[in-house]
Amino acid sequence: MTPDYLPFHPSPKKPDYTPPPGAVDAHCHVFGPAAVFPFAPERKYTPCDAPKEQLFALRDHLGLSRNVIVQATCHGRDNAALVDALEASEGLARGVAIVGEDVSETDLKAMHAAGVRGVRFNFVKRLVDATPHEVFERIAAKVAALGWHIVVYFESQDLDEVAPLVRRLPGIVVVDHMGRPDVAQGVEGAGFAAFLRFMEENQDVWVKVSCPERLTLAGPPYDDVVPFAARLVDRFPDRVLWGTDWPHPNMKSHMPDDGALVDVIPRIAPTEALQRKLLIDNPMRLYWPEEGA
Template sequence: MPFAPTPGWLNWERDRAHPAVELPTGSVDAHCHVFGPGDVFPYAPTRKYTPCDASKQDLFRLHEDLGIARRVMVQATCHGTDNAALLDVLAADPAASRGVVSVSSDITDEELARMHEQGVRGVRFNFVKRLVDHSPVAELMLISEKIRAFGWHIVIYFEAADLPDLESFLADLPVPLVVDHMGRPDVSESSTGAEFSRFISFVDKTSAWVKVSCPERLSHSGPFARKGNTDIYDDVVPFARRVISEFPDHVLWGTDWPHPNLKSHMPDDAVLLNYLAQITDSDAQLRRVLVDNPTALYWA
């Protein structure tokens, strides 16, 4: 069936520049999505938005263009708990693909075992209030107990203002945590201020992994990633650099392609790689973020 994107939806950039940043061999995109195509993998009736299609072929082409060798697929809320589109990517390139799914608490051990064989290594929970109808605390506790035997982790997406209400519960979960997009800090504040320092303390306490991703989603000031720019998203850079400095072995990065729900602009993914050059100090540090750390978490 046809699906019309949400009015005003920004489509992903097809006319990409040539990357100015060369990624190390074996680089991993640790946070990316596929959307549909809707006529093959329908969007969930309960979705909060309808995206444009972004297929596995489009994703594979992006990764080839950018020099990315492997990927971690993350289930997007527009597909609900139907992980078919994500699993289709894993089946198409199993050695180079891993998955983070969305599931309900009634999932069986047999279903989890099948997903594990297909390359799934985690479950994502969304606490961003504009994207979900309720806080999934009770469900998360049930599922975390089920996935513990498989060595999976929980990926959590929340906004900085909500951390005080969540941190005690999250710290008690019996599985590792991965935090999307640095917990969405308010980058108009200081990276050494009270709010982000609380996040840093939470990461230290829980030994969580952190994705230093989505500067285009966090930035207030820009400049936004457009062709010709080399210095981008300066207001986000100090936050990412602090995370990398304090937790060098627990940092991940991902494109967030195809950049759902952006309102102000759509980045060129090739230009967006310049952000990596701004938040790392050396080739060795870049390799740790893009190769060593995601390999340890997803391919060990």
């Protein structure tokens, strides 16, 4: 099966920045291997195999301690690869699944036992077909009983369309990749200002300050994206998460070096206190609350 985007970096550098012990990569994926966990027929892209063994090896190489593995659209609602990775992680990974409104209570409880703690709603039009917001609300009501949160993925121009739904969802809602701001507008632009207001007005909304490689116009070392992430960390230190997004699906301009992505962390969270909140306190509170972090 031939992938239709660049393969992940084969030998990322050892980061210059040393993450604190216990640091969490709060957004990454496992894909396949396709021979064992086939990709969804309705997928919009075909990834390369990126199995759990390589993810966990990368975690250790980067000096990280835990993973939050997010189900991607290429596997659709078949969460088998995700659950397999969680069960192999020895408690060092949690998951975010994709489910339909017909998901059973039995299936949800089984995923919870494996380590799933949230569901993802995708609104990026080039990746998924449109779904009525009422469907998402019914799913959210089902998973709320387990204490799960919701992850939402949308692009900045769609904030006004998605925001009313987010306000109706129960519990914590996590926005992927800074709401995909238009970097060309600059950090003081109207689009990002609207997102900051959205965060201010909705105290249960968190945000991942991830994916500079996906948002950049200038390329590495992502100087044009760093101010956006730094602003969010400064304004909302208790509601930010960070992740690699490995293996970086749909990247066609360049494939980032994951070690270099880790080196961005002290540029967006310049103090040890902010780094601890971003990498340990916040993800542990959301995904491993039983450990009392």
